[in-house]
Amino acid sequence: MTKWAERERRHAEAFDVIGARYDEAFPHKEGQVAAGAWLLDRLSPGARVLDLGCGTGLPTARQIADAGHAVTGVDLSAEMVRIAARNVPEAAFRQDDLRDVTGSYDAVVAFFVLLMLPLPGIPQSLELIHRLLKPGGLFCLSMVEADLEEFPIPFLGQEVLVSGLLRDELRDAVEAAGFVIEEENVLSYAPATTQAVPEIQLFYNCRRV
Template sequence: MAQVPPFDRIGKRYDESFVERDAQVAEGEWLVGRLTGPARVLDLGCGSGLPTARQLVDAGLDVVGVDESAAMLRLAERHAPGGRYLRRDMRDVADLGEFDAIVAFFALIMLPRRDILPLLTQLRGQLRGPRLLQVAMVLGDFDELPISFLGVPATATAYPPDELAGLVERAGFAILEVNEVRAEAERNRLEVQIYLRARAT
């Protein structure tokens, strides 16, 4: 029997769980301030479309959202109409063409470390124009760690900030900024999040 993606089981509870998303909203605002329509943006692991895809669509940008969860994509179509949403593995985007910017907010955390550098390297080759990349991860130092998120089993990968920056640099990017933010990701559970901005060299 095929395994059900964790976020198909989580569905709308994902957005209901978040207490603080100010930092992610600020990252979206930063990107919007550097792009103009019809700039094309790839939202890797777009989830429910909140908050990022909706911010980008509302700014008049051409948004392509990719997620493996059909349940999350249905939410994205409702929350951020006007984007193009595709159900696929985030490692399978080479055929989607070029983008002015790529965002991966809490998406790479779902991949094993062995796949992250090859994906980032591929994404660098798909960037044009301002060639911007934004990544958000949870602070940590583990690879495919078994976790429970909202009661659903999953695995997670994380890096210390300097290692994440070094990984992005090895993929062919110049780091613009790295910030650490403490946020309440689920009610009564604090975590440290890393937000990284880069430009393809």
């Protein structure tokens, strides 16, 4: 098993255990909802939207499906996919590695999923998302601001490896991948649990060049 595959296996197992407790620990997702609203204001009717790292499907897949768009959600965790399918039955969900995702989409959302990658995987994934989008397609990204590379952290009783960039570095990586950042928001966030630490959340709403 490659290092990447072992890492993905560990994260999938961790989030299988975390399951629905994720929404309990992070009940307030105003930044995510606001990014979804920005997206919905700009999508044509019946758009195809890819939700990478869909988690439980809440709030994003639910928000986009409620607006009448076709949502495809992808997550490493089988349990997260199961919960998402229950929460948003009209969307299509599957367990998959983001590197294996194919297709053509009007929009992609990736909320906090790129944190789970090795540091070189962040720009590589941004380039993949660029390829998945139609010209002029929309992209909503969120990350936790951090200067970390594969750093182990306790997260809701599980250990996960996280990587992160400072906001200027993340902005440069997004633009280098072929996106124009149309809106940027920075939020301070305190989870509703002592099993996760307060964080600075970065939201970039972008358009594919």
